[in-house]
Amino acid sequence: MKHLVVALGLLTGLTGCQQAPDTQTGQTEVAQTRLTVPVHYETLDNGLKVVLSKDPTAPIVAVGVYYNIGFRIEPEDRTGFAHLFEHMMFQGSQNLPKGEFDKLVNGNGGINNGSTRFDFTNYYEILPAHTLRTFLWVEADRMRGLNITQAELTNQQGVVKNEVKVNVLNQPYGGFPWLDLPQHAFDNWYNAHNFYGDLEDLDAATLEDVERFFDQYYAPNNAVLVVTGDLEVAQTMDWVKQYFSGIPAADLAPAPDISEPSQTAERRASRVDPLAPKPAYAVGYRMPERNSPEYYAMGLIDQLLLQGDDSLLHQTLVEKQGVAGDVSGGINLLGNMFNYNGPMLWTAALVHEPEVSEQAITRSIDNVIQQLHNQPVSEEMLNRARVKLRSALYDTIDGSSGIGKLDLLASFALFDDDPARINEIEAEFAQVTPALIQQTAKKYLAPSNRTIFTVMPAHAAGNNQAAGAN
Template identity: 55%
Template sequence: MRLRWHVAAAVGALALAPGLSGDAVARTRAATSVPGAATAAAPAFQVPITYYALPNGLKVVMTRDATVPLVTVSVYYGIGFRVEPRDKTGFAHLFEHLMFQGSANAPKGVFDKTVTNSGGINNGSTRFDFTNYYETVPAGALGRMLWLDADRMARPVINDAVLKNQQGVVGNEVKGNVLNQPYGGWPWIDLPMLANTNWYNAHNFYGDLKEIEAATVADAETFRRTFYSPNNAVLVIAGDFDEAAARAMVARYFGPIPRGPAVTLPDLSEPRQTAPRVKTRVDPLAPKPGYAIGYHVPDRGTPEWYAMGLLDQILVQGEDSRLYRKLVKERQITGDLAGGINDGLGNMFNYRGPMLWDVYFTHDAARGRAEIDSAIDAVIEDVRNRPVSEAELARARTKLRSSLYDSFNDPTRMGLVDLLAVYALFDDDPAKVNTLQAGFDAVTPALIQKVARDYLRPEARSTYLIEAGLKHEGAAK
């Protein structure tokens, strides 16, 4: 990926609902509650959303905000590295790069030059369950961006020269970000490979260099025809624009692109973990040991998932979190505590499939695993055995709400664009962004404790340890 875009640091057959098939009929949803949350407080925000689909299956989400004279255009495809072909690890990421190499009517360099000449920015990324491309430009450049994105969707240039060039680029990225980097791949690649047993969730998604280098143009064309079609994509337009004009341009540029074959998801389910898993490796470039733990989280969108999001705030987010107080302030085991749900590759909202909540940090070699385990166990067992107070739960809601609002208020609007895109792609309902606060407001101390007991069990923990190889080499000299 050209940028590891973090919000804090599924590929799928997305069958259109009856209301989205046939004519492209707009519908605006403004749901304000979630099932089972009758007592939840009304959300403090309402994002205006227009949602419809073209006859070829492309889902279109629009939200207008004229506060800043910018517009963001983003296309999300329902293909991430989770379900890439078994013998072609890293292919989803490689294909992301290929899509930046020009299209039939906009040769290589035209797209980027058009964006930069207008004073805008553009990028893309590959995640567990989607690949996205986005541009933020002055409002007057909207038409040019829509034309460029449509040409890229319909007619990307993929030939042997392009493929060989990007195989080299991606290979160097793997070497620079993982193989030749201290703690490279830890824990964002290592921990899912340890905690999961289903290949789709547990393979090296950055890719094996031999498999990346073995990819052919025929492989790339098959991948494009399978996944890069309008019926497996969402187009989001957010910012300062005229909706009627935007709808006309979307129909003009994207409407003629033919529908592709339906995409079928493989089975992504993970069996319940019944025994702890531990792995250790020596990192020859790491100056300090590393400690990471992960637990599977409840299914996305369930009441338990909302509770897990608040548990994340209570346990690891911010200096008031329980693990920060224990590991950093009280025990001084580490100074770089981090973690979260889908941490490192997104956030708790933008995935579909099994996911981990993790905690990780580096520490001095004098602090052994037994001491660290004991400190963490004390915190985890306390939240499992005693209900959190209403005051602590209220603070967690405030922190999470603040983080959500911050993502909405960025001038590029990419935080909001991301939420709208994934809720359209995975749930066929981008207006679910207007129900998120209600979902968190409905969580009780009793539900927090229940989720902690069910999901933070000792036997459900996976631990990945890094031994500091750089120190060992120095000692040998």
């Protein structure tokens, strides 16, 4: 199934190493144990970044190609185009007509998929290790050029429009809050438009648009190829160079300005959902700059406030007050806290009982967050957050047949030119202190830095209007 993956995360955050407090300084010392993911990193002459990570524990490989183009920077008059183009990449390449790619994957016992995220579009396969050479050729073939007709474009426009209808327009809480919140929390069009696509814009896409988009973004110097699993590095690099080196680099489209002006006041927005049985509430706080100390602190704050049944918001809103059956969210609702490269939100969301007001939920959230404002968290609480993050990290790296590890390697290569950062994640979180948690919460978890978005069932909205008329 080729579609926009609305995942709540390959992981929601990552953790620091095991560590011990320094009783003399009050600081934490990073333990010697850390991740040691093998990383071989090269850049070909045409600009293609290549990351190989050997893991012989099972006779499989994961192959992924990540292009540095997501729906954040798609053309302004073509909302949803990055996602539409993801579909076009499965419609046939120069040597593999439509349908042959899937037949080749399925015939070898593999699986494949693709997704569109804020800052990349990715394509991946999980396969028996002995087929690696074949699928390196396959990915090179479609990077070299597509073979698409107007009939195929028209067909996929219909498929994507149907996805929008099924996943957003015709289901309760469709697009909440991952699609709703950014459109109100941000000012820059690139961060605040309808990422799934307006139906009129999807209809307006032409074959020339497809060709232009491919030429501008689907080039080796705008991509990273990652292979993890049971591979031999030298042999794999030989194959990569054989199949990819001859693909010419492109004159890439200029990078747009995706920066945001500072937010200075709380924002509120809402919509009526005729299919929703109960009201829904979401709050999004703008994140610190990626890779800053505060960014890592927010990864731990996410664990303290939101992740797991022991989290403060779950304990308050679910266990104590019974406002909702669950409260969910995190950093980057379409992935994880590492696979994006622009303005982002930390989000908490819930579907709640009709008798509970928006104001009451906001007060409860403020009271919980105020605990982080008023004093540094205890070492016990912080260590528990670190343990949860560490568990999430290792689950990601060891699970999903290598896709979680592949995603981290690809993201660090695309955005930081440094896939070996995967082995420094624990150390970064180990540097976060209770004092930094408190400072970060005060600065970023403030009413002036948030947007509250609510969904009202149609029957409740009607009742409110009737009450207002009396």
